[in-house]
Amino acid sequence: MADLYQQLSEELDRIDHQGQLRSLVSVTHHDRGEIEIDGRRYLNLAGNDYLGLAANRGMVAGFYKKQTDQNLLECYGLGSTASRLMTGNTGPYGRLEEQLRTMYSTEAALVFNSGYHLNIGILPALAGKQDLILADKLCHASLIDGMRLSLARLIRYPHLDYEAIERLFSRHRENYRQIFIVTESVFSMDGDTADLKELVRIKDRWQAVLYVDDAHGVGIRGATGCGLAEEMGVLDRIEILTGTFGKAFGGQGAFVVGTRVLIDYLLNTARSQIFTTGLPPVSVHWLCTILKQIPQMQTERTRVAELADRFRWALQEEGLRTHGSSNIVPVLIGDAAATVTAAERICAAGYWVKAVRPPTVPAGTSRLRLSLNAAMEWEQLAPLPGIIKASLI
Numbered sequence: 144m145a146d147l148y149q150q151l152s153e154e155l156d157r158i159d160h161q162g163q164l165r166s167l168v169s170v171t172h173h174d175r176g177e178i179e180i181d182g183r184r185y186l187n188l189a190g191n192d193y194l195g196l197a198a199n200r201g202m203v204a205g206f207y208k209k210q211t212d213q214n215l216l217e218c219y220g221l222g223s224t225a226s227r228l229m230t231g232n233t234g235p236y237g238r239l240e241e242q243l244r245t246m247y248s249t250e251a252a253l254v255f256n257s258g259y260h261l262n263i264g265i266l267p268a269l270a271g272k273q274d275l276i277l278a279d280k281l282c283h284a285s286l287i288d289g290m291r292l293s294l295a296r297l298i299r300y301p302h303l304d305y306e307a308i309e310r311l312f313s314r315h316r317e318n319y320r321q322i323f324i325v326t327e328s329v330f331s332m333d334g335d336t337a338d339l340k341e342l343v344r345i346k347d348r349w350q351a352v353l354y355v356d357d358a359h360g361v362g363i364r365g366a367t368g369c370g371l372a373e374e375m376g377v378l379d380r381i382e383i384l385t386g387t388f389g390k391a392f393g394g395q396g397a398f399v400v401g402t403r404v405l406i407d408y409l410l411n412t413a414r415s416q417i418f419t420t421g422l423p424p425v426s427v428h429w430l431c432t433i434l435k436q437i438p439q440m441q442t443e444r445t446r447v448a449e450l451a452d453r454f455r456w457a458l459q460e461e462g463l464r465t466h467g468s469s470n471i472v473p474v475l476i477g478d479a480a481a482t483v484t485a486a487e488r489i490c491a492a493g494y495w496v497k498a499v500r501p502p503t504v505p506a507g508t509s510r511l512r513l514s515l516n517a518a519m520e521w522e523q524l525a526p527l528p529g530i531i532k533a534s535l536i
């Protein structure tokens with residue numbers, strides 16, 4: 144047998160040589176969008192806590208106090224003991240799914256352990272050999288892994304190119320039982336958005352199924368926080384609409400909303416739902432608490448949108464390249480090594496910013512991905528465009 148560890152360390156050397164070796168850092172979260180690493184405070188632009196809920200110490204403290212005061216031990220357990228279909232479906236789950244159902248006005252909702260679990264579970268359960276998946280080229284890795292696990296044929300269309308989808312339909316529609324269009328709503332590395340109205344029109348025209356991963360839209364977009372589909376007026380026109388709780392909801396887990404038959408089918412067939420231990424009751428109960436507040440958080444949603452517009456404008460004033468229209472703001476640099484150097488310099492100035500390089504994004508499009516949230520103030524952000532510009536010299 145060849146030496147496994149020798150092989151692995153050679154592989155790690157190769158990754159290191161390409162400047163892509165990653166490691167974990169220990170982080171403490173503070174208010175105002177700040178984190179502490181190795182005793183130093185940074186403004187955190189690399190997180191996804193878009194409404195500032197996960198790091199809101201007052202809210203977290205209030206949540207625990209209420210549980211202790213009311214002796215709600217059932218809700219505060221730390222382990223669910225089994226998968227949901229065995230004995231892991233603790234009380235808060237039913238309440239959370241009922242809340243989601245009401246919020247989205249759908250027949251049913253199903254909670255998964257994470258967005259990753261959800262995305263690797265849904266397509267393998269729904270799409271078989273007789274089916275075709277058309278997916279945006281920039282879909283998240285979890286969606287891609289789900290497509291790879293599915294037996295359906297996969298074609299990836301150029302990012303946001305809906306004429307390309309139409310051409311694919313005219314070429315392939317009659318050869319397949321179902322065709323699934325798969326897209327993110329707000330794209331996680333570019334901060335731009337899918338035209339969900341146009342996608343609904345296309346899928347109706349071709350009698351296809353639309354699967355929208357609204358991970359970066361739920362909570363932060365739409366008048367009541369139901370995400371980009373709500374904002375674009377197509378909430379009830381999407382067959383498979385999903386979101387994660389790990390971003391704007393400041394928690395853990397993910398959900399899909401849809402018809403009763405879809406949800407019953409997924410509960411019975413999605414392997415990443417069936418073969419894993421349920422979430423801790425305390426996590427699900429936190430989500431029930433948060434979900435009640437999301438519709439009322441329009442002030443926060445507007446504030447983040449305004450912050451992002453102002454920030455994007457300030458970057459352009461410095462001659463920096465950015466795009467998109469959300470609170471995810473990329474700064475395009477291009478060269479991977481230059482992006483890493485820039486990120487290091489910006490961190491040294493007290494801003495926690497990560498370089499995003501291939502294979503996460505296409506070669507030549509390395510960037511800084513900055514995500515803004517409701518806990519931040521403009522005064523904290525104002526110096527950053529100048530610091531980024533200086534980091535590139």
Ligand SMILES: Cc1ncc(COP(=O)(O)O)c(C=O)c1O
Pocket residue numbers: 257258259260262283285327331356358359387388389396397
């Ligand atoms: C578009 C998209 N879908 C799914 C996920 C995974 O969600 P989770 O972090 O809940 O596993 C992410 C995470 O970054 C994402 O960006």
